[in-house]
Amino acid sequence: METFAQSLVSGVLTGALYAMIGIGLTVVFGVMRIINLAHGEMVMLGMFGAFWSQKLWKLDPFVSLLVWTPLMFVAGMLLYRLLLRKIIPGGELNTLLYTAGLSLLIANLALFAWTGDYRTISLSYGITPFRPLGIAIAVPLAVAFVLAILITVTLWLFLSRTDLGRAIRATSQNPEASVLMGIDVERVAMVTFGLGTALAGAAGVLLAPSLYLYPTVGELLIVKCFVIVVLGGLGSVPGAIAGGILLGVVESLGAVYVSGTYKDGIGFVLFLAVLLYRPSGLFGAGR
Amino acid sequence: MTRRLLPALLGVAVLVAIPLSIRNSFFLHVCILILMWTVLGAAWNVLGGFAGQVSFGHAALFAVGAYTTIILYLKGGLAPWWGIPLGGLAAALVSVPIGLLCFRLRGPYFALATLAVAEIVKLVALNWESVTAGSVGYLITTLPPVRLFGLEVNWERKPPFFAAAAVLAVVALLTTGWLRNSRLGAYLVAIRENEDAAEAVGIDTVRAKVVTLALSAFLAGMGGGFYAFYFRYVDPDAVAGIGLSMEMVFIAVVGGLGTVGGPLIGAVFLTAVAELVRDRFQMGHLIFYGLFMMLVIRFMPEGIWGRVRRLTPGARTGG
Numbered sequence: 001m002e003t004f005a006q007s008l009v010s011g012v013l014t015g016a017l018y019a020m021i022g023i024g025l026t027v028v029f030g031v032m033r034i035i036n037l038a039h040g041e042m043v044m045l046g047m048f049g050a051f052w053s054q055k056l057w058k059l060d061p062f063v064s065l066l067v068w069t070p071l072m073f074v075a076g077m078l079l080y081r082l083l084l085r086k087i088i089p090g091g092e093l094n095t096l097l098y099t100a101g102l103s104l105l106i107a108n109l110a111l112f113a114w115t116g117d118y119r120t121i122s123l124s125y126g127i128t129p130f131r132p133l134g135i136a137i138a139v140p141l142a143v144a145f146v147l148a149i150l151i152t153v154t155l156w157l158f159l160s161r162t163d164l165g166r167a168i169r170a171t172s173q174n175p176e177a178s179v180l181m182g183i184d185v186e187r188v189a190m191v192t193f194g195l196g197t198a199l200a201g202a203a204g205v206l207l208a209p210s211l212y213l214y215p216t217v218g219e220l221l222i223v224k225c226f227v228i229v230v231l232g233g234l235g236s237v238p239g240a241i242a243g244g245i246l247l248g249v250v251e252s253l254g255a256v257y258v259s260g261t262y263k264d265g266i267g268f269v270l271f272l273a274v275l276l277y278r279p280s281g282l283f284g285a286g287r
Numbered sequence: 288m289t290r291r292l293l294p295a296l297l298g299v300a301v302l303v304a305i306p307l308s309i310r311n312s313f314f315l316h317v318c319i320l321i322l323m324w325t326v327l328g329a330a331w332n333v334l335g336g337f338a339g340q341v342s343f344g345h346a347a348l349f350a351v352g353a354y355t356t357i358i359l360y361l362k363g364g365l366a367p368w369w370g371i372p373l374g375g376l377a378a379a380l381v382s383v384p385i386g387l388l389c390f391r392l393r394g395p396y397f398a399l400a401t402l403a404v405a406e407i408v409k410l411v412a413l414n415w416e417s418v419t420a421g422s423v424g425y426l427i428t429t430l431p432p433v434r435l436f437g438l439e440v441n442w443e444r445k446p447p448f449f450a451a452a453a454v455l456a457v458v459a460l461l462t463t464g465w466l467r468n469s470r471l472g473a474y475l476v477a478i479r480e481n482e483d484a485a486e487a488v489g490i491d492t493v494r495a496k497v498v499t500l501a502l503s504a505f506l507a508g509m510g511g512g513f514y515a516f517y518f519r520y521v522d523p524d525a526v527a528g529i530g531l532s533m534e535m536v537f538i539a540v541v542g543g544l545g546t547v548g549g550p551l552i553g554a555v556f557l558t559a560v561a562e563l564v565r566d567r568f569q570m571g572h573l574i575f576y577g578l579f580m581m582l583v584i585r586f587m588p589e590g591i592w593g594r595v596r597r598l599t600p601g602a603r604t605g606g
Contacts, residue, residue: 035398035399083585087585092394092395093394093395094584094588096341096395096398097540098580100343100533101537101578101579101581101584102491102581103577104533104574104576104580105574105578106577107573107577108571108573110576216532223403224404226402230399264406265407265410266408268403268406268407272400272407273389275392275398275399275400279392
């Protein structure tokens with residue numbers, strides 16, 4: 001029973017971070033109808049951002065969030081403005097292939113610059129876990145969890161309360177009608193892509209102390225990310241949150257109760273099953 | 288007709304001339320790689336280029352072919368020329384249920400599903416140790432002695448492999464050429480351009496796509512079988528990785544989606560980039576694959592061969 005509680009808790013904690021990555025992908029999909037295959041690389045860049053700011057400037061990873069989130073936001077907007085904007089009219093498959101190329105490019109440039117070595121971030125407060133109710137929780141993961149929730153709530157408030165946030169949701173629901181209502185869809189798309197990239201980068205920074213860092217980690221993360229957004233329904237933010245936590249818990253319980261490396265397959269089987277039988281997601285949001 | 292016959296004859300002449308005239312085994316090795324990648328690019332192109340179904344999981348089919356061929360050889364003593372087509376057949380068989388499941392999805396959803404299928408296949412290869420030898424993989428130490436036209440075939444040299452790769456590449460290109468002019472090919476183009484409309488005019492789209500996937504899988508599986516014999520080593524990372532799937536995509540996209548000659552051009556391009564860069568830094572070629580894929584999609588989405596054909600007047604029906 002204790003093992004169960006333990007893995008449930010760590011599953012939820014990791015799941016919240018997964019959810020953040022998923023939200024980034026799903027928001028971009030909602031507005032632009034594109035699946036950004038380079039999303040995992042954005043997370044990877046965030047992770048390395050945290051790593052290098054600790055290494056070079058002795059900056060705590062969680063403090064470096066304040067540097068990398070805005071930087072990734074701007075990078076995302078530039079990426080959209082300079083590269084993606086010309087591709088999107090060519091159709092969703094072209095965009096898919098284009099971002100696949102982008103993903104290869106970024107991951108292997110990183111591999112070239114930083115080599116394929118596995119790195120870790122060690123924190124003074126990361127050694128002894130704290131134990132509420134006898135459940136061991138790694139401090140960096142707990143901090144990351146709290147920050148992830150803060151960021152998600154802020155995003156939610158932004159999307160539901162501000163004009164720009166409403167414009168994003170409107171575009172997501174119906175681009176044609178949004179144009180007719182006077183929304184600058186171009187600008188909305190740019191901001192959304194920046195937002196998606198910033199979320200991925202921030203999640204990377206938050207995950208960095210809890211995972212191994214290596215340049216091709218994005219490959220692993222993007223697949224997880226697909227699982228999450230498909231579980232929750234592509235384009236749905238609450239769906240991505242639920243999907244992220246669900247995947248985190250399934251993985252964590254699977255690690256305990258399923259033998260061998262087959263546990264990595266649970267996510268994929270779940271993914272295929274949902275894609276095939278509930279393509280609009282477990283929670284039935286619009287496709 | 289002569290316009291089509293001439294390049295074909297020229298191609299065959301080049302294929303015969305290369306192993307006879309070139310003694311440099313590195314150059315032959317590069318030619319073999321080009322032919323192997325041509326087969327794989329053509330395999331992907333059949334599905335991705337003609338039918339417009341982007342698969343990110345073709346490595347799974349390649350892996351089925353590679354494993355089938357190497358297991359049949361090591362455990363059953365089956366010779367390469369039987370093992371490679373059987374590998375293709377196994378991949379085609381495996382592809383049918385995959386197709387029936389995944390083709391219920393369209394566009395990007397299909398692409399994501401194939402990605403998941405490939406990951407599952409890789410996990411099976413890693414974990415089903417009694418059959419696949421897990422992460423250890425299989426190694427071929429000796430190839431069977433063969434006499435052809437009274438001469439002992441020397442497996443330590445490149446020409447026999449060149450011949451095999453050439454045959455496979457010709458089969459792949461002929462298949463693509465046949466497909467382009469066939470009824471099925473017309474169905475596929477209709478599906479690519481507008482799936483709903485294709486269905487509305489009475490095309491059984493699921494059947495057309497499943498048959499095409501099986502064809503594509505057959506070619507990819509034979510490519511895998513050839514790989515197993517040429518490199519003599521098969522393990523999950525080598526044959527079932529996502530990188531391999533991406534390389535197939537790259538060849539077809541850069542060469543020219545939905546063209547017959549495209550995969551050959553794409554394979555030449557891919558191999559040249561890989562070999563030029565390999566000396567300087569190991570994984571560097573992937574940087575250029577990514578970059579070229581972006582440039583091609585941005586500036587000539589019809590690919591190199593597609594652009595060449597468009598620029599050649601009156602060449603609409605050729606090549």
